[in-house]
Amino acid sequence: MEQTFIYQSAPVRVRFGAGSQRHVADEIAAIGGTRALILSTPFQKDDADRLAARLGPMAAGVFAEARMHTPVDVTARALTAYDQSGADCIVSLGGGSTIGLGKAIAWRNDAAHLVVATTYAGSEVTDILGETEGGVKSTRRDPRIRPEAVIYDPELTLGLPVAMSVASGLNAMAHAAEGLYAADANPVTSLIAVEGIAALQRALPAIYRDPADLAARGDALYGSWLCGTVLGAVAMALHHKLCHTLGGALDLPHAETHAILLPHTMAFNAAAAHSALRPAAALFGGDLGGGLYDLALSLGAPTALKDLGVSQSDLARLADLAVKNPYANPRDVTRDGVLALLQAAWAGTRPASPGPERTRL
Numbered sequence: 001m002e003q004t005f006i007y008q009s010a011p012v013r014v015r016f017g018a019g020s021q022r023h024v025a026d027e028i029a030a031i032g033g034t035r036a037l038i039l040s041t042p043f044q045k046d047d048a049d050r051l052a053a054r055l056g057p058m059a060a061g062v063f064a065e066a067r068m069h070t071p072v073d074v075t076a077r078a079l080t081a082y083d084q085s086g087a088d089c090i091v092s093l094g095g096g097s098t099i100g101l102g103k104a105i106a107w108r109n110d111a112a113h114l115v116v117a118t119t120y121a122g123s124e125v126t127d128i129l130g131e132t133e134g135g136v137k138s139t140r141r142d143p144r145i146r147p148e149a150v151i152y153d154p155e156l157t158l159g160l161p162v163a164m165s166v167a168s169g170l171n172a173m174a175h176a177a178e179g180l181y182a183a184d185a186n187p188v189t190s191l192i193a194v195e196g197i198a199a200l201q202r203a204l205p206a207i208y209r210d211p212a213d214l215a216a217r218g219d220a221l222y223g224s225w226l227c228g229t230v231l232g233a234v235a236m237a238l239h240h241k242l243c244h245t246l247g248g249a250l251d252l253p254h255a256e257t258h259a260i261l262l263p264h265t266m267a268f269n270a271a272a273a274h275s276a277l278r279p280a281a282a283l284f285g286g287d288l289g290g291g292l293y294d295l296a297l298s299l300g301a302p303t304a305l306k307d308l309g310v311s312q313s314d315l316a317r318l319a320d321l322a323v324k325n326p327y328a329n330p331r332d333v334t335r336d337g338v339l340a341l342l343q344a345a346w347a348g349t350r351p352a353s354p355g356p357e358r359t360r361l
């Protein structure tokens with residue numbers, strides 16, 4: 001072992017498995033709570049109401065206004081609801097948008113936070129909170145943001161539509177793939193990353209064939225937990241930076257933007273991060289960018305930014321924005337390099353395979 005590193009584990013309690021949704025009351029007690037405000041999006045309000053009914057007196061109320069990108073005005077209303085309900089903890093039932101609201105509340109009032117995760121975005125195990133105010137999204141990291149406990153019940157993901165499952169799963173893979181070459185990566189996060197990518201690589205085609213495949217749904221949640229753990233442990237680079245820039249500038253759908261850009265960012269960094277990416281590339285026959293592209297295509301995921309409504313004339317401005325503030329990345333991030341990457345992602349072309357010296361495994 002020649003690597004030098006710092007490894008810091010995070011205290012998250014995880015209850016995993018089909019049927020574990022029936023233990024929400026136990027998990028509220030485990031985080032020291034007695035009455036929970038339940039959060040959801042408007043779309044999942046019925047699920048949140050059913051959970052509240054099951055919890056009886058342990059439910060202080062339901063706040064079902066969570067929205068993408070955690071707008072601070074919604075958080076302000078949720079804080080008022082929390083105070084008025086007499087809650088002493090939060091249960092977020094949903095994906096990254098609902099979890100973002102739970103984190104925004106907990107970061108402000110230190111409430112204990114249990115997540116019942118229903119997508120593969122991975123936010124439930126990270127210390128990262130992105131919030132929007134006046135159209136500007138800002139992101140912060142703080143250990144207090146990380147939820148205390150998570151329930152992963154594959155039964156709750158059976159209704160996640162295939163297209164969302166695929167995009168969300170590719171979003172999770174992006175955390176792990178980029179975590180492999182993070183400036184602060186370590187052998188433990190790299191092990192977790194490769195296992196997470198492998199779990200999603202086998203789960204997503206199975207879900208595509210049969211969305212009711214409970215074992216595959218379990219694999220996907222397992223993979224998303226692992227990939228989220230990597231996101232919560234190390235610093236991200238070009239891929240996440242680009243998704244953040246495009247998402248913020250053009251209000252693009254989060255998971256789909258990750259899904260489209262991932263093959264291209266991996267191809268961009270393939271040579272510079274050859275050793276770090278090798279175990280993930282091995283899962284895709286030695287070509288991570290091309291392999292991820294083929295996977296996305298075979299699962300019907302979007303592969304071109306133009307299909308999300310991005311105009312080719314936007315690309316130069318986006319490249320300017322993406323190189324404005326420097327950040328760590330294995331390969332130098334130049335305006336021309338980013339523009340070429342964005343052109344390929346816009347058109348949806350398959351990224352070029354790495355040369356022979358790069359495919360040696």
Ligand code: NAD
Pocket residue numbers: 041042043044068069070094095096097098100118119120121122123124126127128129130156157158159160161164168231254255
């Ligand atoms: P989401 O939470 O926005 O959910 C999308 C829609 O799907 C919502 O209407 C939701 O109610 C619905 N849905 C969720 N689970 C469902 C299920 N099982 N069945 C049917 N419908 C379901 O989507 P997401 O991709 O999980 O989250 C995206 C957001 O999360 C973005 O704002 C992104 O920035 C954030 N995020 C944050 C982190 C972090 O660490 N801070 C990590 C990943 C994503």
